[in-house]
Amino acid sequence: MHRSIRMMFISFVFPALCLGQAPTTAVVTKTDPIAYLNRAIDIMQTQALRRNLVDWPKIRATALTMAAHAENPAGTYDAIRFALASLGDHHSSLHLTPALEALEAQEKAKHPSANPVAISHESFSPYVGRYEPEGHLERRGDRSFGYVVVTRCFPENDRQFVAFESKLQKILAELDQSRPAGWIVDLRGNVGGNMWPMLTGIGPLLGEGDNLGEFTDSAHVSTWRYRDGVAAELDGGKASPYPAVEGAPYHISGTPNVAVLIDRNTGSSGDAIAIAFRGRPNTRFFGEHTQRDSTANQTFELSDGATMWLTVSVQADRTGKQYIDGLSPDEEFPAATRVMPPSSDPVVQAALDWLSRSTEQSMTER
Incomplete structure (x- = not known):
């Protein structure tokens, strides 16, 4: 079994885009399928974040019944998916190589009466299509406000990682030349990916610090840092830095007012960026409750090359407040059914109302 570093990838909205660490070729073994299934459940029972909230005898018995006709590990995949779904973290998932997908299809053709795992098809946010x-x-009146869209990010290499964060900082730098009176950060439809280029890219507006958020479980805490163009995870005093932004990092002076837009598909790493803004002064949230998967995963490789992405920690903000069930806005709006221009988007207009009032109040207090 291989245990990877912490992952911040969302897996169930766009599985073809997820960049796990599963091998590219399958190693099909003659492993006893029941032993294989029990081993997968053992990993969940000892490592999952919600392991103490689950009726393991019941889950194991149900999973074994589902896999009763399995002739090889591929026949147990639906049972593993059932056990992962039973964790209730909305983020754990099973990932197969193409060869294993083909093998599973063969097994299902042999046993068409097997009960598949029910999959929920929720209505996706119309903003998911932004790349x-x-x-x-x-x-608004005689004032201008910067508007930045932070999309999902699935870099395949350091070059793409740096390109994403550098583009975000360049956008901030160009808009800041107009001396905006406040900012809107739009995270709607950001289903996740790698959080670190997002954190670095929006870092000049988020602000520098050694604890902009946390990964936490019952026994361990690591924090998120952004400083001078570099994001890092701090664990026990040791920093694990990520690639720095290209060129000189940009700096925004002061702590300007920021309106953060979120919706039902702001998830995983997208949720992490929203949580990083929670607790920041002069910040307010608008939109819908986020996707309810504000957690972090580790990968566990099974004996045939399948990989479980298992939720092992929950995201928390800079105050230590945990968000295992996602983040609620300060001002909530009905779910959007289509992308609207800012001039007719009620979420954007509410954000501009607040920014305008806040700016006016700040000027009055001076």
């Missing part, structure tokens, strides 16, 4: 960071200025 690249973007920015522009929004005007």
Whole structure:
């Protein structure tokens, strides 16, 4: 069994895009399928974040019944998916190589009466289709406000990692030349990926610090840092830095007002960025409750090359508050059914209302 470093990938919205560490070729073995299934459940029972909230005898018995006709490990995959879903963390998942997918299809063809795992098909946010960071200025009266869209990020290498974070900082730098009175950070539809280039990219607006958020479980805490163009995870005093932004990092002076937009598909790493803004001064949230998977995963490789992405820790903000069930906005709105221009988007307009009032109040207090 191989245990990877912590992963921050969402796996069930766009599985083809997820960058796990499963091998590229399958090693099909003659492993006893029942022993294989029991081993997978053993890993869940000892490592999962919610391991103490689950009726393991019941889950194991149900999973073994589901796999009663299994002739090889591929016949147990649905039973493993059932056990992972029973954890209730909305984030754990099973990942197969193409060869194992083909083998599973063969097994299901032999036993068509087997009960598949029920999969929920929720209505996706219309903002899921955004792929690249973007920015522009929004005007309200005689004031302008910076508007930045932070999209999901699935870098395949360091070059793509740096390109994403550098593009975000470049957007901030260009908009900041207009001296905006406040900012909107739009995380709607950000289903996740790798959180660290997102954190670095938006870092100048988020602000520097050694504890912008946390990964935490019952026995361990590591924190998120952004400083001078570099994001890092701090664990026991040791920093694990990620690739630095290209060129000189940008710095935004002061702590400007920031409106953060979230929705039902702000998840995983997207949730992490929202949580990093929670507790920041002069910040308010607008939209919908997030996707309810504000957790972090580790990968566990099984004997045939299948890989479990298992939720082992929960995200917390800089105050230590945990968000195992996602994040609620300060001002909630009905679920959007289509992408709207900012001028007719009620979430954007509410954010601009708040930014305008906050700016006016700040000027009055001076």
